[in-house]
Amino acid sequence: MIILLHFKGQPGILTQVGQLHGLQAIFLNTTMPEPIAPDLDEVEFYYYGIVQCPRLVARSSTHVWVHRQNPNNTRSRFYPELPYSLYPKTLHTVGRHPLLHQLWNDAGSSLRIQILQAINGIDWTSVDFLRVGHNGEYQITLMVAVRPGTLTWNYGHTVALRCKSILDEHGIHDVPCEILEAVLHFRVEGKPKNYPTVDSEVETGSDPTTLQLFSGPVSTKDEYKSHRIKDLTDRLGTQIATSQFNNVPISSTKGLYLSIRPACPGDDPQVVALTCRHLMIDSETKGAQKYQKSLPFKEVIQMDRHTYMSHLYHFEKESESYSTSGHESSEGDQTHAAASTADLGDNAMVLAHAMRPFMDASSRVFGRLLYSPEFSVAFTIGSDFSEFTWLRDWALIELLPKSHQAALSSIQNIVYLGTENSIRDCMSRNGEQYQRRLMDLRTSLITNGELKLQRVAVPMEEIFTSPETENVHKSGLLVGKYGASGQLSFGLGNTLKSVVRHIVTSERGRETKLISEEWAIISTTMNHSRHWAENHRQDSFAWVGDFGSCVWDTQGRPAGIITAGSSGSQHAIDGHITYAQPLERLLKDITLDGFDVELV
Template identity: 45%
Template structure:
């Protein structure tokens, strides 16, 4: 460990600086200490009384920093993690931070609130700065703030989970097209087999996440039927505090864990919302009829009829047991696993849900990896709004059919994630633009960071297990307004598929750093940065041979090597098709 240099420290930040230094980030975390020496003043926007918002951006191109930081065995990373170990830290990110267009590469260290004094924090910040300089990386400051790591699962109310397993045989997720201009289209989409929809466990119907991606599992015999699986985050379907960290594998005999479409609080709220909207629309229709304005009256009558139709379609399935669409098939132990190709640790926070054929209108073999993104006009407006941040990027056509985008068969490789080829004219550095559609946060645009983030996980049932994992941070392109950086995700988006501009899956959204339920690095209420797990590491985890830590088979997905415990694999119909030997699940 590098010795701390004794310096005459500056005065601690004032209460105003502590509270407003991160003005502009969604959660506005509290500043503990920083190594930069410039004096803090209330930065006002010219001609207004508003403060200039602080923003976060990806690092972009920095060859030496990429070479050292993205290497799990490098002395730079080891020394930085040793230095921050003096604090009860939760996350370490390297991003560009600043305001008024002046952004500087900064090591951002998050610590648990109330656990670190300014004097200790300042010593850590200065040590980290000196470590970078000792590795010939100059101009990188360190900032320490109060922030927690939270999963992006939504938790809205007390559970109303039922003990009965009965459910109407008529419940089926719709495959009908969601037509452009359809009133309350997003609510109809929630009752469909599209990706990006709200899901929850029947026994935890107050906690929700997002259906991320479909994977097709070939039958183990020539006479068997293939299975269709849905991928999401483990923490969406398993509560580690009450159900433990162990691997879950569904047994042929015994109780199964049912997964439902739409969490119960949201389902009840939607029914009540439709009842109110129908009543209000009928009142407006009557008023316009009395005034002789038949066109307006007809439009409100249409809204009332659609709201009533949707409410009546939902009411028979108010019971959570009636909305079961699948069963939890497998989830690994919540632990980190080492990727031997890079020596990095990734948290195994994923789960597979087996879809039930009788709960879907369409045959499972015909269901596609389609994500509902809304009307084409809304999608085009989103791209136009972010035109400045997308300058320099090749944006291919994204055909939207019935409000949906169909994802491609190949995935984004790790090389492309950490070393993107396209250059952003707006930021003057290579970056990877991505999108996601979350069950709660909807459609958002972001830019992937080129340096990995390190998360520290300590909240476990036994209270004594500590894990560190690599994650990939994404910051939004857009701003919500003139004051705050927009959120890339929100609570309830866990499990959302993240894809690039070529419609290739890149990973699933997992967790974020926040304070007071508002997130700056991923999600809980809102976030300006989210972390996601690359599919390359999910695939690797699925196929790892636990006995000797070596892959039995290698399968090419795009240009990336993914490891499966299976005899063969192909890609078909926008799903991943794998002849998996299910013995690895038990």
């Protein structure tokens, strides 16, 4: 009996080495094919079609990557250097994979522990399980994101193979591992070093009239104008900022109104707005400690200076154009002298006149920061007794009565979504498998372009429950959001949890690494830009300025607050994955900190 054994040595040599337990052992000297680093095309275009096209570092799969050419597409004459003839890839939620859901969603499982140990030596930013593919062919993939320029292919390939072997050891053989470059975005980049900021308590100037936020519907059919008028209202989705950063592009979105039950019977409840802590407090200069009202107060304004002046500029330009065309009406003359935000209409001249008195940031203060916990991770015991961590990134803004047209007790969680035409257009850019559900939302819950949210949050169990279907298009909670930057969009929430690594830098340059569970949301809205030869490119669910926005489902139930996003570019304002914290988790944490809150 002859046994042929393979060993690594000089190629092409067959060596007989003698007898082994009475059996003739012959070693066949061959060489297994060495893995080959991806070429520049694969690095740059492996994820072509995905927002910001992240760069590939390494992958565990061994198939040869080829240019998947779409014969129906040709290179654009405007951008001939881009690979428009490639089939674009898209991301989808995982769908049903019982073993993966059972193991990965358990923070104490050996699968998650070993995967995090395997990537401990690299500068990673997020770990996500998603489907990746094109032309209806999708592969569940472990996607490990690293900060750009921090990982070589050699080391990255070793890490990818190790992660793949861990999956195999747990009986998960159909999931490869890919490592890509992506940054974790918290807010708009670009705040200059040593930029002069003014704390609200020392801001000087005359005593300006206070801007009163309008409480009625936005009465215009002009899509672009409507989004500007919306920022003069008390609706959710408006652009907000602290007065300290009035002059720098660090903005966020008003997320949700909560009511704090009074301690004494008969007292009125206190109304607050919920947003992200990191958008209100700069940890680099103010630290990560708890903020409470007893400290020097922080004022929160409706619109930073750039946004406010941009809105005013467009209204004035429109009114000038209207006047020079000879269409100025007597109604405009009559209301021009007495214009106020208490009665907003569609007249650009009225709007411009109403806005001029409030260019000073101190006149646009609608609330003061009431409380925010220490910027840290919380350790929570789940229903299955597993311990997991998540980032305590929330802040409460106390509303000021003088800054609102309506009584605070009557304010509701109403999201302005846009004009009828813009809502219809956005919904039409989602796949047919989603359009019926979105149509039901539009006909049953949206009135005058507004959605009134329910007073009950989507339960955590519903967000992360493994679906009963293999259909990726039905594998997660269908949600929407309206953000100050990205406006209206729709997406699917992934039922497999993501793990995100936040790096917080202190004023002295010390880095603190915080690892947190997050809820990943993938866009179902497609980009129909005329600049793309391929008309079915996946859009981003949220832009950087949308952080703090409320995410809601097709029943109008608030589900979460957007906290961050992952993008292949350091300076991008959009990305391929949006992260949110489930609202039920946030409400429980707010209650544990002593605030008896409920949705208004």
